[in-house]
Amino acid sequence: MTPVRRRAFCAAAAAAAAAAAAPWIVAARGSEPGVYDNKVVFGQTIGFDSVWGSLYRNYTDGLLACFAQVNAQGGMHGRQLSVVRREDNYVIDRALANVRAFGQGADVFGLACIGGSGITLAAMPLLEEYRLPAVGALTGADGARVYNRYLFHTRTAYSNEVEKMVEHLSTIGIRRMAVVYQDNAFGMSTLAAAQKAAQRFQAQLVADVPHPAENWEGRGMAATVVKAAPQAVLLFTSPSTVADLMKQYRAQARAALPSPWVLSVTSVPKLSELLETDVRGIAITQVMPHPRGPSRAARNFRSVMARHGSGDALSYEALEGFMTGRVIVEGLRRAGRNLTREGYVRALEGFELQSLEELDYRYTASSHLGPSFVEVTLLGAGGTVLR
Template identity: 30%
Template sequence: MRKLRCWVGGLLLSLAALASSAAEVVIGQVAPLSGVLASTGEQMVLGGKVYFDAVNAQGGVHGAKIRLQVEDDGYKVDDTVRLTRAMLDRPEVVALFGFAGTANIAQLLADKVLEQGGAALVAPYTGGEVLRTPFNPWIFHVRAGYADEAEHMVQQLATLGITRIAVMYQDDGFGKAGLAGVEAALERRQLKLVAAAGYERNTDNVDSAVQTIRAMDAQAVIMIAVNKPAAAFTKRYREQGGGARLFNISVVDPAEIVKLAGLKNAHGLAISQVVPYPYRPQLPVVREYQQLLKKYAPEAEINYTSFETFLGAKVLVEALRRAGPQPTRARVLRALESLQGFDLGGVTLNYGPNNRVGSRFVEVTVIGGNGRLMK
């Protein structure tokens, strides 16, 4: 009898474990939680987690709780590929979410990691054109591309009569994508760059770029850079007397720029943005973001990066709902394709069988005298 009771008890525990595992949906995220992009990576994870926590508190999706499995790639391409392969080897992972790095994700495409795994990647934190053209079915973008950002910045400068434009860029797929976007925007206006100066990925060695651009007497400098090198260039360029207007593409944290470069140097830096201004609760989705951030991460500050991945999390959760109970990778992908004219709360995204770019929204903000972003 004792053996029978033990056997029954063991069976019940096994069934309970199966029920528990069946009652969750696993999402995989590889993010740069160390290295030069660490502060951005933390915000990327936070924005998704806040929304997933809120959904789980309401019972999850079709009764299943969302579990976000996060791994740190340190912004290193080889680690991104290795960690993603390992995630996709686990059948319970139904989708990928919020990766970073044009070169990192481009390598996933080149190595056919996403294709072989059959999983969608939702809301990557990059606007690289190589991830959009030629069309691939695996990546669902929430943000506009770097070409869209470059066009917007160049248009603003051209309107002001500024024609002597230089680019400081990260010498990899990310930086070259942004550089190509600026060159194309200038060519449409019969203009050319006065200088293009690169720096090595995963460093802030920008002294050579500072010297090259200062020597060409540019009126404006567009930086295709991440936090630390962008801050280093801003600081050294200003301290050496550089007076050009400074712009940076969207993938930087203004608070980190101010901290590293100093407010005196960072004041006036313009940053293009690919999601609406998150600091004023004028849109329903901004109000929702602010409320849930305060509830689930009360120590955290409002941030463009966490707001962007919050939007991406809303997209993914809606796809999980449409995929039905016990979603598979294929069902999630088809559900994402069905999100045409999907209103997140004042922000509308459009996907389809032949469209993976949900939004083309771009606007420019500026770091003000108090260190905060102004529209």
């Protein structure tokens, strides 16, 4: 393949439009959906146009950079890797329609990431119905982590993140906490985790404040938090809601929101854009190592992003997407040239305890929970992540 053609192919993949073979390649589809002589096609249902859009875009940038690196090296077993993305706007019905289209069609081998707790929960029966393997779900909800033969997680559970928050706060003497959460599967799962952790560490949840994922009312939410007078606020919601609540709280209380904590899915770049200098002091749990840090995963990620992605978008979510790509690639490598969905699932289950770039991924025939990594970080001036 000439350099010009390779660049053209990678650009098509980055635009999520590489499902169709380039005109200078004749591809014959094998007996398995999405598997051709010269390529493997993955599907992705995700909400670029939603409150979580920034997170999902960054994640996908990392995933596609991983695939582009493999493609530049000749592909996996001679096959190029490509992704077809369908927009779901973070709406369950639209996501399910996308999964059905992927499952009923002949052009997608498996899924490369599903976005959202409610979407993942609703899609799980369809994965089994269509025997459609999915690697990576942008959720840590406990309900979505119930064993499903065709779903493989590449991030730890929200309950692990929330437990780390409450444990840390309790250790330093902060025990009065409020919880602000989206009134959906994502928010309810994290609220339940906070209630359980509070009981374990003798903390008190002085308020729980639900809100819709769209069209929330920040002023009323802030008033509830002000009245509860917590020492810390756990924010299980989108970056836009976090920013709105913090601004509304400051206007009403004439003070900053006390000790705000957010989950790893709350995009740091988006928070920094929305809050500017007010981002300083937000604590955030992370499920990946620092993307600019010394870990092997981070070093390889930066190198690949410089060549095949956006070298200035070195976010945690992009690293998570990149590592999801690494899991997919390793599964394909183990499955061999004679690629089938069942062989791919068995290859992933054969990981047992597989270290990829010093991150451990645990998959067996009865558990697909993936990694358990979590650490606490703090946002400094300009959104700098401090460990």
